[in-house]
Amino acid sequence: MRNRGFTNWRRRFAAQVIGLLCLPVAALAAPEDRSLSPTNIFAPVSTPAHSIVELSLFVLAVTAIIFVIVFSLLVYCVVKFGKRADDDGREPPQVYGSNQVELAWTVIPVLIIVVLFMATARVIASIQKAAQPHNAIQVIAIGHQFWWEYRYPGLKVVTANELHVPVNDPAHPSPTFLTLLSADTDHSFWVPRLAGKTDLIPNHPNTMWFDPQQTGLYLGQCAQYCGTQHAKMLLRVYVQSRQEFDRWIEEQSRPAHASAAVSEGQRIFETTACINCHAVTGTVADGRFGPDLTHLMSRETIASGAAPNTPENLRLWIQNPEAIKPGSKMPAMGLSDHELDAVTAYLETLR
Amino acid sequence: MSTDSISTHRAGMESIPLVAKLHEWVITVDHKRLGILYILYSLVFLVIGGIEAMIMRIQLIRPHNNFVSPDVFNRMFTMHGTTMIFFVVMPMLFGFANYLIPLMIGARDMAFPRLNAFSFWLTAFGGILLYFSFLGANGLYGAGNAPDVGWFAYAPLTSQTFSVGHSTDFWTLSLLVSGFGSIGTAINIIATILCMRCPGMTLGRMPLLAWLNLVMAVLVILAVSPLSAAQIMLLVDRYLGGHFFDTQAGGSAVIWMHFFWIFGHPEVYVLVIPAFAFASEIIPVFSRKAIFGYPAMVAATVCIAFIAMSVWAHHMFTVGMNSNANTFFVLTTMAIAVPTGIKIFNWLATMWGGKIHFKTPMLFSIGFLFQFLIAGLTGVMLSAAPFTWHLGNSYFVVAHFHYVLAGAILFTTFGAFYYWFPKMSGKMYNETLGKLHFWLFVIGFHLTFDFMHIPGILGMPRRIYTYEPGRGWDTWNMIVTIGVFFQAAAILVFVANLLWSYFHGEIAGSDPWDGWTLEWSTSSPPPAYNFATIPEVRSRRPLWDRKHPEDPDWKYE
Numbered sequence A: 001m002r003n004r005g006f007t008n009w010r011r012r013f014a015a016q017v018i019g020l021l022c023l024p025v026a027a028l029a030a031p032e033d034r035s036l037s038p039t040n041i042f043a044p045v046s047t048p049a050h051s052i053v054e055l056s057l058f059v060l061a062v063t064a065i066i067f068v069i070v071f072s073l074l075v076y077c078v079v080k081f082g083k084r085a086d087d088d089g090r091e092p093p094q095v096y097g098s099n100q101v102e103l104a105w106t107v108i109p110v111l112i113i114v115v116l117f118m119a120t121a122r123v124i125a126s127i128q129k130a131a132q133p134h135n136a137i138q139v140i141a142i143g144h145q146f147w148w149e150y151r152y153p154g155l156k157v158v159t160a161n162e163l164h165v166p167v168n169d170p171a172h173p174s175p176t177f178l179t180l181l182s183a184d185t186d187h188s189f190w191v192p193r194l195a196g197k198t199d200l201i202p203n204h205p206n207t208m209w210f211d212p213q214q215t216g217l218y219l220g221q222c223a224q225y226c227g228t229q230h231a232k233m234l235l236r237v238y239v240q241s242r243q244e245f246d247r248w249i250e251e252q253s254r255p256a257h258a259s260a261a262v263s264e265g266q267r268i269f270e271t272t273a274c275i276n277c278h279a280v281t282g283t284v285a286d287g288r289f290g291p292d293l294t295h296l297m298s299r300e301t302i303a304s305g306a307a308p309n310t311p312e313n314l315r316l317w318i319q320n321p322e323a324i325k326p327g328s329k330m331p332a333m334g335l336s337d338h339e340l341d342a343v344t345a346y347l348e349t350l351r
Numbered sequence B: 001m002s003t004d005s006i007s008t009h010r011a012g013m014e015s016i017p018l019v020a021k022l023h024e025w026v027i028t029v030d031h032k033r034l035g036i037l038y039i040l041y042s043l044v045f046l047v048i049g050g051i052e053a054m055i056m057r058i059q060l061i062r063p064h065n066n067f068v069s070p071d072v073f074n075r076m077f078t079m080h081g082t083t084m085i086f087f088v089v090m091p092m093l094f095g096f097a098n099y100l101i102p103l104m105i106g107a108r109d110m111a112f113p114r115l116n117a118f119s120f121w122l123t124a125f126g127g128i129l130l131y132f133s134f135l136g137a138n139g140l141y142g143a144g145n146a147p148d149v150g151w152f153a154y155a156p157l158t159s160q161t162f163s164v165g166h167s168t169d170f171w172t173l174s175l176l177v178s179g180f181g182s183i184g185t186a187i188n189i190i191a192t193i194l195c196m197r198c199p200g201m202t203l204g205r206m207p208l209l210a211w212l213n214l215v216m217a218v219l220v221i222l223a224v225s226p227l228s229a230a231q232i233m234l235l236v237d238r239y240l241g242g243h244f245f246d247t248q249a250g251g252s253a254v255i256w257m258h259f260f261w262i263f264g265h266p267e268v269y270v271l272v273i274p275a276f277a278f279a280s281e282i283i284p285v286f287s288r289k290a291i292f293g294y295p296a297m298v299a300a301t302v303c304i305a306f307i308a309m310s311v312w313a314h315h316m317f318t319v320g321m322n323s324n325a326n327t328f329f330v331l332t333t334m335a336i337a338v339p340t341g342i343k344i345f346n347w348l349a350t351m352w353g354g355k356i357h358f359k360t361p362m363l364f365s366i367g368f369l370f371q372f373l374i375a376g377l378t379g380v381m382l383s384a385a386p387f388t389w390h391l392g393n394s395y396f397v398v399a400h401f402h403y404v405l406a407g408a409i410l411f412t413t414f415g416a417f418y419y420w421f422p423k424m425s426g427k428m429y430n431e432t433l434g435k436l437h438f439w440l441f442v443i444g445f446h447l448t449f450d451f452m453h454i455p456g457i458l459g460m461p462r463r464i465y466t467y468e469p470g471r472g473w474d475t476w477n478m479i480v481t482i483g484v485f486f487q488a489a490a491i492l493v494f495v496a497n498l499l500w501s502y503f504h505g506e507i508a509g510s511d512p513w514d515g516w517t518l519e520w521s522t523s524s525p526p527p528a529y530n531f532a533t534i535p536e537v538r539s540r541r542p543l544w545d546r547k548h549p550e551d552p553d554w555k556y557e
Helices: A004-032 A047-080 A099-128 A242-253 A260-271 A311-319 A337-347 B006-011 B018-027 B031-059 B070-104 B113-135 B167-195 B208-239 B253-287 B294-308 B312-316 B323-351 B360-383 B385-391 B395-425 B431-451 B453-457 B474-504 B542-547
Strands: A137-144 A147-152 A157-160 A162-166 A176-182 A187-189 A198-200 A206-210 A216-221 A234-240
Touching (some): A099 B323, A099 B385, A137 A198, A157 A162, A157 A242, A198 A206, A260 A337, B031 B113, B031 B395, B070 B253, B070 B395, B113 B167, B208 B253, B253 B294, B253 B312, B253 B395, B294 B323, B385 B395, B395 B453, B395 B474, B431 B453
Antiparallel strands (some): A137 A147, A176 A206, A216 A234
């Protein structure tokens, strides 16, 4: 077979493998940079997310050490114990076992596991058993195919798809506590920079919380397969200053604007099937199957993040939802061009 | 009218019509032929499952791609998972078990040959039933009526309300049928190993492959039963007015998850333990040393099986169990790492001080050791429940379990193919093509599954037919997709090698690897009756004793 080139081959193999390994490790180290991704789990801005990152880095360090040790042993075996070209054909010494070695490599992993377990148990308790402070923002999140309904029961606000919460003030903590429900199938709320994911399971209410320490827009998406358009059930969480949040709440709790200029569109909206699914506070529309549209124009996106909230997209969505989100539950409404323009104009007034 | 081996068939080929030969294969109860049927069946589905994966990866190569519609994509990931687990890996492993166990324990066949055949045909029919779903509804346009509920078919997505039509029923019925096939094979394996070992072969002297398949078979019986029960309950919900999982009527979606994962977790040990068995046979022979720590290997495997029954809800860390439950499952999941790690150390210790022959079976086994180490360590990371609160249902988990399924199980299975191909066919495979297969597959595997961890860390969930640009996932997805083509090329080389070697390979002889277990003591391929006289053994390596009468194993065991 091969002779001297053989040994070189094994050394080159080992070097190539080590090189290949450095790539994912480098990539893992890089994510500290927030600009790598708006949904990077290693860029936490909230206490649960921070705790998970700290635990992850600890577990990663332990497993990395184990990897380096065992991998080195493997490389050593491959390089040192290959059959030499000048082999005499005799079998090597047969070693059947060693009680001391086997005991050692049983006891040491057990100790490592005990340490990892205790670190993990602490984080589980700190997140799951956190007390709800007096000023917590209560939100009920209801998962639908394929959009998010948000209700602020204390503040009497109902909205959809874009969640607004106040930034946390350490002096007067106001974390957001979400009750997670579902109207149909299983969903999961995952905004990586804010918290780990928790599922929304029908007939099985769950809770989660986060306390964002920085204002901004945080992204995520549904993380439990819920049907055809699971991929476009996106999450947008706006963390605002307390004043901005209070102002948003105040605007959201008002009933819809009325305007004579768009009365034709409003009439079409209220006399066709739209009101079977959609609600507009202060009008006859009180359908609950689809998102509440009272303050539709206060949102930056439509169809749960699938498209920017522009008049063109809105019109297209009503005319042919399949063009934006094929398989969503919104039917094509079969309106004429004139009716579409009128309804879109009406919806544009729902600020 | 003969159940003779392939080689004697070839001599009299002109005299036996093709129809008669095929008929013999259809009615066979010979464990060797059934083993080969299982293996060929699973190879066909490996290619099909691979094509389903390719379709998904091409769709995901860039954001907002339009290669397939969301409906088709959702059917692809459901069929890919279901196919690979139930109609590729399980039949492949049952095939090798069927072929090898009687030979390795010195028996003439399995305990229940007709049950053996019946189990194979049940499994085969189940797969065909599942794929018949492509032809339903819209026919082949739009991927027909194939199930699109994910391979774990969570309720209530599978109820009549959310899964209109019969696609879910194809999933349920095909797995129900093949599940009974799996239980039949498991019963057969247990009975054969417990009752039909040759004289002198105590349980402590049988090859590790036999031990590990015994443990696997017990797990199959423990695991498949709850799945079958849950599937029957689902059918009752869908057709007989039941409400087990009907949340609108007070039923529980979570109870489906418990039933499914009580199957699903032991199932992954059903898949990986026979892979360990292959490594435990190949590594010693190609290191020229006895396996290090045989009793510990047996004890560790039995421990793994016990603990495996207690970890299932680590697949449910995000469903809202209370902190005590979550903590319990963290503990059991971390505990299972200990016996698993012990096995890795034992394999390394077997290589230590040996004389390693870097033939294709050993190359795949070394790849297995490297990749299983990484897979186990990402598993330890995931066992920390808060980590899974982020990375469960993300591409990190997909990368982790493909590291186990492809990086560990498929690698040792390829090794097993090359190791026992000479025994099954009588011909040597082509070593150059074997090495080419290995390197192509290593490159492709690592391109795809190393880099797949990263989108998970950057927030990409699984089972999405497209994704938003600007989340930092684009480049990684492209690299992942490129790796698939290397893997496809490797599989082509593999199939070409099998075919070419079957027809043109050198005659292998009965013992091309200088092995130590009983299958190498009979001809290649073995005669229908396996052994002219039933052997009698005095140690774990009967052929070592024969070849080294001055220094036999039984002096040291």
